[in-house]
Amino acid sequence: xxSKRGNxxxxxxxxLGVRPFINAAGTFTALTASLMRPEVMDAMNYASKQFVPLNxxxxxxxxxxxxxIGSEAAMVTSGAAAALTLGTASCITGKNPDLxxxxxxxxxxxxxxxxxxxxxxxxxxxxxxxxxxxVKMIEVETAEELERAISDKTATLHFFCxxxxxxxxxxxxxxxxxxxxxxxxxxxxxxxxxxxANLSKYLKLGFTLVTFSGGKGLRAPQSTGLxxxxxxxxxxxxxxxxxxxxxxxxxxxxxxEEMLGMMVAIEMYLKRDADAEWKEWERRAKLITDxxxxxxxxxxxxxxxxxANHSPSIRMTWLKAEMALTADDIRKxxxxxxxxxxxxxxxxxxxxxxxxxxxxxxxxxPGETExxxxxxxxxxxxxx
Amino acid sequence: MPNNExxxxxxLGVRTFINAAGTYTVLTASLMRPEVVAAMAAASTHFVNIDELQEAAGRRVAELIGCEAAMITSGASAALTLGTAACITGKNQDFxxxxxxxxxxxxxxxxxxxxxxxxxxxxxxxxxVRMIEVDTSEELxxxxxERTAMMLFFNDREHVGQIGxxxxxxxxxxxxxxxxxxxxxxVPPTETLSKFTKMGFDLVTFSGGKGIRGPQSxxxxxxxxxxxxxxxxxxxxxxxxxxxxxxxxxExxxxxxxxVESYLNRDADAEWRDWEARIATIAAAIAEVESxxxxxxxxxxANHVPHMKLxxRKDAVGLSAEDVRQRMRNGEPSIETTPASTAxxxxxxxxxxxxxxxxxxxxxxxxxxAExxxxxxxxxxxxx
Numbered sequence: 001x002x003s004k005r006g007n008x009x010x011x012x013x014x015x016l017g018v019r020p021f022i023n024a025a026g027t028f029t030a031l032t033a034s035l036m037r038p039e040v041m042d043a044m045n046y047a048s049k050q051f052v053p054l055n056x057x058x059x060x061x062x063x064x065x066x067x068x069i070g071s072e073a074a075m076v077t078s079g080a081a082a083a084l085t086l087g088t089a090s091c092i093t094g095k096n097p098d099l100x101x102x103x104x105x106x107x108x109x110x111x112x113x114x115x116x117x118x119x120x121x122x123x124x125x126x127x128x129x130x131x132x133x134x135v136k137m138i139e140v141e142t143a144e145e146l147e148r149a150i151s152d153k154t155a156t157l158h159f160f161c162x163x164x165x166x167x168x169x170x171x172x173x174x175x176x177x178x179x180x181x182x183x184x185x186x187x188x189x190x191x192x193x194x195x196x197a198n199l200s201k202y203l204k205l206g207f208t209l210v211t212f213s214g215g216k217g218l219r220a221p222q223s224t225g226l227x228x229x230x231x232x233x234x235x236x237x238x239x240x241x242x243x244x245x246x247x248x249x250x251x252x253x254x255x256x257e258e259m260l261g262m263m264v265a266i267e268m269y270l271k272r273d274a275d276a277e278w279k280e281w282e283r284r285a286k287l288i289t290d291x292x293x294x295x296x297x298x299x300x301x302x303x304x305x306x307x308a309n310h311s312p313s314i315r316m317t318w319l320k321a322e323m324a325l326t327a328d329d330i331r332k333x334x335x336x337x338x339x340x341x342x343x344x345x346x347x348x349x350x351x352x353x354x355x356x357x358x359x360x361x362x363x364x365x366p367g368e369t370e371x372x373x374x375x376x377x378x379x380x381x382x383x384x
Numbered sequence: 385m386p387n388n389e390x391x392x393x394x395x396l397g398v399r400t401f402i403n404a405a406g407t408y409t410v411l412t413a414s415l416m417r418p419e420v421v422a423a424m425a426a427a428s429t430h431f432v433n434i435d436e437l438q439e440a441a442g443r444r445v446a447e448l449i450g451c452e453a454a455m456i457t458s459g460a461s462a463a464l465t466l467g468t469a470a471c472i473t474g475k476n477q478d479f480x481x482x483x484x485x486x487x488x489x490x491x492x493x494x495x496x497x498x499x500x501x502x503x504x505x506x507x508x509x510x511x512x513v514r515m516i517e518v519d520t521s522e523e524l525x526x527x528x529x530e531r532t533a534m535m536l537f538f539n540d541r542e543h544v545g546q547i548g549x550x551x552x553x554x555x556x557x558x559x560x561x562x563x564x565x566x567x568x569x570x571v572p573p574t575e576t577l578s579k580f581t582k583m584g585f586d587l588v589t590f591s592g593g594k595g596i597r598g599p600q601s602x603x604x605x606x607x608x609x610x611x612x613x614x615x616x617x618x619x620x621x622x623x624x625x626x627x628x629x630x631x632x633x634x635e636x637x638x639x640x641x642x643x644v645e646s647y648l649n650r651d652a653d654a655e656w657r658d659w660e661a662r663i664a665t666i667a668a669a670i671a672e673v674e675s676x677x678x679x680x681x682x683x684x685x686a687n688h689v690p691h692m693k694l695x696x697r698k699d700a701v702g703l704s705a706e707d708v709r710q711r712m713r714n715g716e717p718s719i720e721t722t723p724a725s726t727a728x729x730x731x732x733x734x735x736x737x738x739x740x741x742x743x744x745x746x747x748x749x750x751x752x753x754a755e756x757x758x759x760x761x762x763x764x765x766x767x768x
Binding site: 009010011012013016017018019020021022023029030031032035036041042043044045046047048049050051052053054055056057060061064077078079081082083084085101104105124125126128129131132134215221222223224225242243245246247248249250251252253254255256257258260263264342363 | 389390391392393396397398399400401402403409410411412415416421422423424425426427428429430431432433434435436437440441444457458459461462463464465481484485502503504506507509510512593599600601602603620621623624625626627628629630631632633634635636638641642720748
């Protein structure tokens with residue numbers, strides 16, 4: 001496979017025997033999430049040619065990003081998970097150099113904050129990044145329980161945006177409770193772009209810190225994330241991060257290329273024509289559903305996930321009794337074809353009566369949806 | 385840079401400079417070779433499975449270097465955390481989910497020579513372990529118990545501690561405890577890349593963005609296959625892991641691989657001669673400054689490349705080292721140099737009374753820049 005832009009030289013993936021594919025799945029980390037726009041890679045290429053003082057660049061980039069989004073302050077991190085660690089750390093250590101050196105070893109330091117309060121329905125694998133700070137997660141369900149759980153040990157109140165409908169306390173109430181008790185609130189909004197307005201939504205609701213993944217909707221480097229929010233906490237988070245050697249975040253390295261790449265990705269994201277983009281996604285979604293219109297056993301519909309990965313997504317379902325193919329068969333045939341196509345990983349078990357597969361269209365490059373539709377026709381028609 | 389490219393760093397008001405200091409993280413360390421950036425640009429245009437890529441690139445790096453296994457991390461510090469975590473958790477899923485909140489059945493101690501303690505061991509402490517300090521091999525053997533996860537060695541301190549690298553390895557083998565050598569800043573020479581895995585260390589880490597000139601946000605971890613596999617289980621893209629924040633993207637993986645290839649393919653002798661020629665150029669320009677003495681200084685382990693040490697009498701020249709460094713920084717173009725003390729891995733004897741000292745690192749200079757540094761130094765020293 002030749003490179004689509006520039007570099008006519010080596011095909012590194014082929015050399016390594018690694019298979020590139022059309023991404024009809026979505027912004028899954030394991031599938032490398034999204035492709036950077038050419039302007040982002042150009043900015044990284046540009047940045048690679050010069051030395052700069054890393055902290056000066058980080059200050060300037062953070063300031064520019066904060067202005068663009070309308071946040072008090074901002075920093076580029078090595079992903080949203082790193083932002084969770086650094087933001088939580090900042091709420092524990094402030095700018096106290098002794099605590100910055102100690103964290104996550106918080107035992108025996110009198111007065112240290114060692115607890116993070118979270119709604120039970122908001123617990124998730126990514127809170128490991130919070131637990132890396134040496135804190136205990138205190139689970140609550142109602143606003144009353146939350147208020148009772150607050151003590152002088154409380155470092156932050158943690159909110160997972162995608163879980164909002166599952167918890168009893170809404171984002172707005174959560175931010176208000178934090179303000180009432182003077183406890184920082186942290187919204188993990190890693191995968192809630194688009195819509196563009198979400199970039200500032202949680203800050204406007206009153207959250208103290210908000211994080212976004214860089215490599216998903218924003219199409220910044222996949223190894224980056226954003227931490228937004230209160231200036232003093234962003235400053236404390238910077239003290240807990242690389243390039244400081246003796247810090248919890250030294251391993252979460254961000255280089256000058258990633259900083260500029262992230263900044264340019266946000267510029268592009270804010271400048272893009274979101275309506276035209278959405279219409280194009282709807283067109284693609286229709287192409288995909290149309291591809292199986294003549295397969296009577298298969299029902300295809302388009303839905304839009306309400307919070308995370310908010311883009312037109314396609315669901316295809318069928319009964320095993322009416323068609324012998326399983327979801328795994330389809331996935332494998334799509335993957336093993338040429339070009340290889342990845343569809344969403346979560347689907348029904350092979351023995352389930354109702355089989356289901358999913359697609360998203362937002363990470364496809366121009367012209368690729370037509371290829372996916374054609375392959376789907378082939379794969380489904382072959383067995384009907 | 386091409387005229388049609390935005391000068392984003394200038395837009396941000398950030399100063400670029402000629403790096404006559406060295407591979408300091410805060411100075412963005414090194415510039416990636418053009419083929420590294422080209423490889424990253426090529427990688428940016430396709431989706432791949434990140435685990436497949438990490439697996440294939442790790443295998444290739446291991447073959448190139450001649451070690452059992454390898455992985456690309458988000459810096460040497462991330463490797464310290466992931467490698468330590470691997471020694472604690474192995475492939476035990478419960479342990480991987482818990483760490484750094486260690487349960488009684490998990491190993492919780494890391495043994496280190498007292499004189500090898502350093503700021504970067506924070507990355508080890510992030511695993512929730514206690515650092516057990518020893519001075520002698522007898523003390524080390526006495527300190528080993530069923531809680532010992534690993535023995536940490538800081539390569540740059542080999543001559544400082546009482547236990548040498550070889551003895552350290554044999555003690556680890558004798559007691560069945562994994563040994564980890566932090567050799568982050570210790571290439572060149574090229575042979576160092578394989579020296580410590582051959583010596584028997586179970587894990588070795590190198591910084592990606594220093595001598596190897598890979599992405600500054602990357603590092604290498606080399607060593608035993610089972611430990612590298614366990615380290616990967618503790619790392620992104622696995623979400624519920626201590627290392628989810630240590631994100632590494634496909635561009636960094638490919639960039640790091642190509643950087644290692646370029647590093648191994650380069651003509652190291654010619655490179656060394658070029659560095660010496662740069663020193664000669666700079667020394668000649670200031671030879672006539674009254675009382676000026678220049679000498680070539682090669683740090684023994686870390687940053688093992690020719691540096692130029694300058695010494696002069698303040699009363700003869702009228703400038704302190706700080707004055708000179710400030711004027712070099714504020715001149716056009718801006719040039720960063722380093723104090724004599726920080727370039728050395730071991731503290732150098734203090735300068736005699738009335739003598740000023742500073743250091744020029746020549747290995748990060750780009751072609752043609754040694755002449756500019758020479759001219760600017762002469763101007764600074766002769767325009768008092």
